[in-house]
Amino acid sequence: MKCIIKLSEAERHTLQQMSVNHRHRDIRTRAAGLLLLANGLSAPKAAGALDVSAQSIYNWCRLWKEQGLCGLLSGHGGGRPRALSEAMLATAAEVARTESKTLGQIAKRIEAVHGEPMPCALETLSVALRREGFSFKRNRFSLKKSATRKTSR
Structure with a gap:
């Protein structure tokens, strides 16, 4: 399957900024993958450069063609659930x-x-x-160094 993406200047700029500045690593990787495809690299070569599977590149290409930028952003699962309810x-x-x-x-x-x-x-x-906005200070019940030096002599 051939993955060819044509990007406008605005789309190219947006993907470049996302590949560098987005807070989630998987979104940065997706943006970089689409940029590699737009620059003429094949999907398997782009996958090798990004250390992902070729199927991932094809999936990102399909999402980009169907939904655009929203499709690229929608796949982030958010990571591990929080331990505290x-x-x-x-x-x-x-x-x-x-x-x-x-x-x-x-x-x-x-x-x-x-x-x-x-x-x-x-x-x-x-x-x-x-x-949540709270801060803690650790209580120390140890003696000062100068006090311990005087008693040990």
């Missing part, structure tokens, strides 16, 4: 907002409210709460 995240945000607790204490409160163990690590909980 929205209900657990809401509980964590409420606990963090109302009380001064450590991440471990917030996790225990979530487990108590929802009746199931945390589906993720504390680091994941920390990232989710930071995404």
Whole structure:
């Protein structure tokens, strides 16, 4: 099957910008693949240059011809689903907002409210709460270096 794409200057510019600047790697790869096809490369050679299968190139070509830019953007699956459910995240945000607790204490409160163990690590909980606008400082209960030096002499 022959994949030949004719691009206008505006389409070429849009695909060039997408291949460099889009936030999702798979969309950047699709845009680069279409640019390679528009420059006259065959689908198998373009696939080899991008380290994808030739069938992917044919699929992108078909989507571009049928739906244009929208077809190219519609295939992004979004990646892995989040470990924390929205209900657990809401509980964590409420606990963090109302009380001064450590991440471990917030996790225990979530487990108590929802009746199931945390589906993720504390680091994941920390990232989710930071995404919600919370920040944490780690408490240190160690002595200063100067105090330990004086006592060891």
